[in-house]
Amino acid sequence: MESSLIIELILTAMRMAVILAGPVLLTVLVVGIVIGALQSATQINEPSVVFVPKMLAVMLVLALTGATTLTLGLFVDYVREMITRIPAIAG
Numbered sequence: 001m002e003s004s005l006i007i008e009l010i011l012t013a014m015r016m017a018v019i020l021a022g023p024v025l026l027t028v029l030v031v032g033i034v035i036g037a038l039q040s041a042t043q044i045n046e047p048s049v050v051f052v053p054k055m056l057a058v059m060l061v062l063a064l065t066g067a068t069t070l071t072l073g074l075f076v077d078y079v080r081e082m083i084t085r086i087p088a089i090a091g
Helices: 003-042 047-065 069-084 086-090
Strands: none
Touching: 003 047, 003 069, 003 086, 069 086
16 A cells, blocks of 8 residues: 555544544633633632533534534445455555
8 A cells, every 4th residue: 555545544534533522622721711711710710610611612513513414415425435445545
């Protein structure tokens, strides 16, 4: 197997990971920073204060972008491409 093929497969896998997980991870990051700033300002250090808003934000993001045809279509195309490339990769 050529090194350029390996690099291409890794880059497409990383691109798919960013496309699929990016919105959720960015949401958790922003909500965590905002809640952390509020906690440090009010000096309330309760773990559930961080968990509940993050959970609600993730549920909202997944409801809005989780099953969009763009994301689902990209993932299906990626899986089809990987399945059709199995003979070329193996042999």
